[in-house]
Amino acid sequence: MMKKTLIFILCLLIVLWFCGPVLLILIAALTPSAEYYDLARLVPTKLTLTHLESLFVRLKATLISIQTALLSIVISFAIGLPAAYVLTRYVFKGKNLFRLTILLTRSFPVIIIGVPLVTLYLRIGIADSVLGVSLAHSSMILPFIIIISSSILGGISVEYEEAGMVFGLTRFRSFLRITLPLALPGFAAAAIYAFVLSWNEVFISAIINLTNRTLPAHILNTAMTSPDYFKFAAGTVMALPAMIFIFFTRKYLMSMWGISLK
């Protein structure tokens, strides 16, 4: 009995500690500004969606963040998927070296690629664009996609694919028709993770783009000058994909982080 009560109290503390800040910023974002600035009003008497709405409707940065993240997913899958396929289906010389290189790239401090890319982008004419930031984000996402995808593909038996080839499908069609549908749930989780990585990244986005800034880069730049309710609305909107990610991948949390940390 004593032990049960202790566990319950600890659980309560954990829930308060981890959920508290998320709920508080949501409440702060929903509080009308007049009530927020009133020190005597701890609990707001009414809630408003104005701040969140204005962030979605009027702020270009939100749209740019979404575009950047989606484009990053497309780029890193287009490049990473073939590599992941090779890692699981082919035996070749230097395979371990390749795997090691990918693993090392993952712990590479990506913040140092920002400055050189600014001049490179100016030269090839994609400075200050969504594409530029997506390409930079993909270099951070690509290793994850290769590692996660190859472990997903590794879990699907080659024999299905070969059976397809026996029945006259080409290797590519066999992959498309048989392996891909089986791997899709895993890829979906990896895609959401890629979205979150790009959505959260702030340093490179803030350095590369000056006018077409993503949401975190925009906040970073205007943090000192924008009103508090705007910060809270932005903080809430920025937390959304993270919450969605945790909700959908909650069952795979351990295996996923287990994989990406080996």
Place this chain on the structure above:
Amino acid sequence: MIHHKGKIALMLLLPTFAYLIVFIFYPLVDTCLLAFSNPAGPLENFRRIITSGEFWKTLRNTLVITGIVVPLQLILGLALALFVNLRFKGYLFILYIIAIPLALSDVSAALMSYSIFASTGFLNKLLMAWGWIERPLYFFGFRFQDRAFWVIVITEVWRATPLVFIILLAGLQAVNKEYLEAANVFGFSPWQKLWKIVLPILRPSILSALLIRTIFAFQVFGVIWILAGRDIPVLAGEAYYWQTVVYNSNISSAYGLIIAVVTILISWAYITFLKPKSFEEEAV
């Protein structure tokens, strides 16, 4: 046939190679070139940084934040992992709750802290409602760096402890129940079981959690820039400042290079000095 297969494999790997060369290798080389190029000599950028006085403050802040935040995260993460691993009724729910900050951005976490610690934030309103204070406490701003520093520490601990927790919890699954039962037979206390059995088995997980957290603590940027700006300078913040405010790519690259070198040194130190011993060696 085998030769043909090799060709296909190469073709499928080519995009990744090309990508790594353009977006990792080229920027890395260019960063070095930028950092070492200055009309007054190749080391001039670094001389300027080191003699500026700001640098030592910057380095100290980065080291102090890492030194406080990483051990706290490890202790809290370990405690949480051991607690959840008791597998009481509803432990999965608690696991998901702890995972909440896992995918959260640093900027978003900083803004959450701000909603609590701002001058008209929840903490001040609560303390005033209880009558503990008459005027709001200020945590941010030029004169309150010490307070902002602790808010940053709390935010970083809140934000990144779940990662340590997940790694350690995954590691705990490797602890065989039979070892613990054997320990019970020999009359080990819970404390002895933790030190003699659980922690040695957990060692590789602890090391990889420490390595990852130390590397990222050295790149700490978003939380600090949002909550304190340049009042609390850190390495990554200086790289950002020199690039976007002063427009000096050379100094910025030099800061970037310092971060990269420190990162490599940390990784190397962890891998060589604290090489995870195999379980057999530990058990002897």
